Amino acid sequence: MHQIIDFRSDTMTLPTPAMREAMARADVGDDVWEEDPTVKRLEAMAAERLGKEAGLFVTSGTQGNLVSVCAHTQPGQEVVLDIDCHIFNAEVAGSARLGGVQMRPLKTPRGFLSPDQVRESIRPANIHLPQTGLVCLENTHNGHGGTCMTPEETAAVAAVAHGANVPVHLDGARLFNAAVALKRPASDFTRHVDSVTFCVSKGLSAPVGSVVCGARDFIARARRFRKMFGSGMRQAGIIAAAGIVALETMVDRLADDHVNARTLAEGLARLPKVSIDLTSVQTNIVRFSVERPGGVDELVKGAAARNVKVHAAGPTSIRCVTHKDIDADDITKALEVFEDITARW
Numbered sequence: 145m146h147q148i149i150d151f152r153s154d155t156m157t158l159p160t161p162a163m164r165e166a167m168a169r170a171d172v173g174d175d176v177w178e179e180d181p182t183v184k185r186l187e188a189m190a191a192e193r194l195g196k197e198a199g200l201f202v203t204s205g206t207q208g209n210l211v212s213v214c215a216h217t218q219p220g221q222e223v224v225l226d227i228d229c230h231i232f233n234a235e236v237a238g239s240a241r242l243g244g245v246q247m248r249p250l251k252t253p254r255g256f257l258s259p260d261q262v263r264e265s266i267r268p269a270n271i272h273l274p275q276t277g278l279v280c281l282e283n284t285h286n287g288h289g290g291t292c293m294t295p296e297e298t299a300a301v302a303a304v305a306h307g308a309n310v311p312v313h314l315d316g317a318r319l320f321n322a323a324v325a326l327k328r329p330a331s332d333f334t335r336h337v338d339s340v341t342f343c344v345s346k347g348l349s350a351p352v353g354s355v356v357c358g359a360r361d362f363i364a365r366a367r368r369f370r371k372m373f374g375s376g377m378r379q380a381g382i383i384a385a386a387g388i389v390a391l392e393t394m395v396d397r398l399a400d401d402h403v404n405a406r407t408l409a410e411g412l413a414r415l416p417k418v419s420i421d422l423t424s425v426q427t428n429i430v431r432f433s434v435e436r437p438g439g440v441d442e443l444v445k446g447a448a449a450r451n452v453k454v455h456a457a458g459p460t461s462i463r464c465v466t467h468k469d470i471d472a473d474d475i476t477k478a479l480e481v482f483e484d485i486t487a488r489w
Contacts, residue, residue, distance in 0.1 A: 149474045152455040153463035154318075154401075154428060157349040158469060162393065163386035172381035173299040175201070176371070182381030186388050187355060193338055193391065195331035196357035200366050201384055203375050205230075205317040208341030208354040210238045210373065212313045213278060215365035216339065219244025221277030224265045226252050228287035230315055242373070246274055256293045257284030259304045273447040277306040282456055283333060285323045289404070289421070290429030295332040302336035311338040317354070321347055321427040324398040338362065345396050346371045347428060348390035349468050352383045394468070401428040401466040404475050408464060411479040415486045431457060432463040436489050446485040452478045 150156045159167070173179035187199030200207045206305045209231050213223060223239065225232055227249035231239065239245050250261050255280070267273045281293050281301065282368050283293040301310045314337040316322075323330040334340045339358035344350035356366055370376075377383075411423040412432050417439055420432035447454055457463040466475075 147249035147322055148453065149470060150453045151466070151470070151478070152453050154297065154346040155378045156340045157347070157467045159351045159386050160349060160389065161392070162351060162481045163389045166385040166389050167296045167382050170381040171380040174378050176350055176376040176381045180379060180381040180384070182388070184386040185385040187247065188389075189215075189388060189391055190342070190355040193330055194259045194334045194336065194342075196340070196359070198358065198360045198379050199361040200356040200370065200372055201353050201377075201380060201387070202341070203352065203377070204237065204345070205315065205341055205343045205354045206208070206235045207370070207373065207375060209235060209280075209313070209357045210242065210313050210341045211237040211366040211369040212341060212356055212358075213245060213280070214243040214369045215362055216311045217243060217277035218287045220246075220274060222246045222248050222267065222274040223280055224248045224250065224257070224262060224276060226255050226257055226282065226285075228252075228285070229280065229282045230286055230317065231282070233287065234430035237270060243278060244246065248276075255282065255288035255290055256291075256297060258279065259300045262301055262304045266305070266310060267355075273363060274444065275435065276308070276310050279310055279312045279399065280315060281312065281337070282317075284318045284325075284427050284429070286317070287430065287432040290321065290427035291423035291424055292325050292426050294326065294334070295328060297410065298333060301335040314340040315403040316340045316342040317426065318343070319347055320395050321398050321402070321466050324395065324403055327425050329462050332429045333447045334458050339366075344387035347401060347467055348387075348394045350390040351486060353387055355387070377462070397468065398428065401468070402426075402471075404428075404466040404470060404472060405430050405464075407472070408479065411475070415482060417489045419488060430466075431461060432464075433461050435460070443485055447478075447481050450481045458468055478488040
């Protein structure tokens, strides 16, 4: 059992021994000159896995989304997306500040745009209106508790956007969680989108990085924006090596995280003053509400005092994320801690 049980994010994962060994032995070169063989191998592996022509290794999912938005759009255009998505809420308005685009956030019940919403949001040709430049999707959806958008739902939205000559970008930070949860190849989820980014540094447990995948000309544009934003990583094969191990060895085990998340969610549902929608717990994220004034602060601080760390996602809500460094025994211990705290409410 681990000394500290850290549910704050799957970004808390530590690299595996195999990753550390691969990093130590990585064959490297200057990636700005496109001469790092390990980076190139990771990019090619990612592109093949997702059915795209090319890949680009970036420092983070946020950077991956930013260079994708910029590569797809022109300043002054508009981006259609869900109001609760990561790009709109948790990326420091980078696309607006650095890409010069306007966001058009739409409210959705599950975090996923519908074909009708996209159809109604694409701007008509009018001198007064911004031109719709991009539609963004997120899968799994962090803000809605790790919910999964099916390949068929993605295809339906993409068909509407493409019918209006608007490209589609997928923020697939936890895409492989969706693939494992729905038992579908990852490429099924990306076939109909023009670009996708996924993180190797979350549930896949590598220490750093994400990969953007798309057509070769798109990746060439994205590479220029990556350089513009200061991300010439030089001998980046040292960290890309861990990403290769992540793709080779860490995808299938995501199912364990999903089982642990379900066990945690069902245990939380039995606690007083706790409200949770179990239907939203499809992958490794558990979001729940605390129906007691000051209860979130009490739970966060009380659990931390007993070596269980959770994330206050709002004044009345908490997010827990399972990952490889949390096992079934940790779930049992954490629930005992939560039960002890809430028993006094």
